[in-house]
Amino acid sequence: MGCKTIQEMLPAYQDGELSQSEVRDIEEHLLVCDACRDVNRELKETWHALEIWDDVDVPERSGKTILSRLPEQRRMYWPRIVLPVAAALVIVFGMTLKFAGMKNEKQIQMPIPAPAQLSAEYPDVDEDELIADLPILQDEEFYDSLEELVEIDYLPLVDEPKQKETDRERSSLDVILT
Amino acid sequence: MIRNVLIACMAFFVLLQGTHVLAEDTKMRRNKIIWESMSPEEKSRVIHNYREWKSSPPQKREKVRRNYDTFSDLSPEERLKLRERYRNYKNLEPAGREKVRERLNRIGSLPPERRVEIEQRYIRDRERSAHERMKRLQDSRFWNNLSAEEKEIFKKLIIPSN
Numbered sequence: 001m002g003c004k005t006i007q008e009m010l011p012a013y014q015d016g017e018l019s020q021s022e023v024r025d026i027e028e029h030l031l032v033c034d035a036c037r038d039v040n041r042e043l044k045e046t047w048h049a050l051e052i053w054d055d056v057d058v059p060e061r062s063g064k065t066i067l068s069r070l071p072e073q074r075r076m077y078w079p080r081i082v083l084p085v086a087a088a089l090v091i092v093f094g095m096t097l098k099f100a101g102m103k104n105e106k107q108i109q110m111p112i113p114a115p116a117q118l119s120a121e122y123p124d125v126d127e128d129e130l131i132a133d134l135p136i137l138q139d140e141e142f143y144d145s146l147e148e149l150v151e152i153d154y155l156p157l158v159d160e161p162k163q164k165e166t167d168r169e170r171s172s173l174d175v176i177l178t
Numbered sequence: 179m180i181r182n183v184l185i186a187c188m189a190f191f192v193l194l195q196g197t198h199v200l201a202e203d204t205k206m207r208r209n210k211i212i213w214e215s216m217s218p219e220e221k222s223r224v225i226h227n228y229r230e231w232k233s234s235p236p237q238k239r240e241k242v243r244r245n246y247d248t249f250s251d252l253s254p255e256e257r258l259k260l261r262e263r264y265r266n267y268k269n270l271e272p273a274g275r276e277k278v279r280e281r282l283n284r285i286g287s288l289p290p291e292r293r294v295e296i297e298q299r300y301i302r303d304r305e306r307s308a309h310e311r312m313k314r315l316q317d318s319r320f321w322n323n324l325s326a327e328e329k330e331i332f333k334k335l336i337i338p339s340n
Contacts, residue, residue: 094192
């Protein structure tokens with residue numbers, strides 16, 4: 001057995017967990033090997049040092065305090081992991097969307113099936129612009145008059161004096177209060 | 179903690195950008211499909227509109243874009259109501275349309291603060307039922323000042339589904 005194997009077996013040797021033949025092999029090796037003997041001595045001293053310490057009972061109050069803090073620690077621990085992971089996932093998702101969008105944008109900028117005909121027939125028409133504003137162009141008159149169409153609803157309110165509204169509010173407040 | 183907040187903010191910003199690009203992309207794709215499926219007549223009508231649009235003053239274009247955005251933000255019911263109102267308005271005789279315009283001029287000449295107040299009151303009124311709004315309309319001074327013919331016009335325009 002080489003020094004490395006012997007040194008790995010030393011803790012078990014000191015605990016008396018080895019077979020007689022293994023013990024004999026180790027003891028023969030320790031007689032001739034200074035390095036392993038030193039390791040064995042240091043290990044023995046360490047165990048001895050640990051043995052001379054008295055076991056101290058933890059006061060009940062301290063134990064409770066430590067245990068009561070455990071869930072809190074756990075709560076503080078999770079956000080530390082979850083938040084950066086969630087943020088990283090969101091970044092990856094966002095970047096994917098952005099690159100997908102850029103890719104599609106490039107595809108859109110590519111000519112549509114019959115672009116040559118359109119630009120030849122209508123050289124003043126920017127097809128991309130036309131497609132972007134298509135809903136407006138299809139229905140321009142409607143959107144042009146939308147503001148007025150909404151304002152028709154204001155007409156009955158124009159003649160209503162401001163005071164009347166306040167009175168109504170006050171009377172409903174009175175009803176609530178009484 | 180600050181580092182986490184910064185990472186979260188950055189992530190939110192990137193996500194927002196990504197969503198915006200995706201929404202734009204979806205819009206363009208949808209428009210492209212509509213455009214490609216149009217008949218030659220419809221296409222030439224749109225091209226005609228495009229030329230008029232391009233030659234119109236920037237203020238008008240700005241107003242139309244703003245109105246388009248306003249319309250896009252409305253609820254489906256409100257959109258439907260406005261579409262119906264538009265159809266009623268379009269089908270009016272020129273004289274009837276002129277009458278509506280005359281009445282609408284009153285709103286245009288209102289001082290800004292009064293206009294804001296009316297807008298706010300209108301937003302509150304929007305929650306009322308059609309029946310309640312109709313009653314309020316018929317009780318208003320505006321209604322009493324209308325001729326029978328005008329009443330018919332405004333009844334259709336103010337509460338189209340009635």
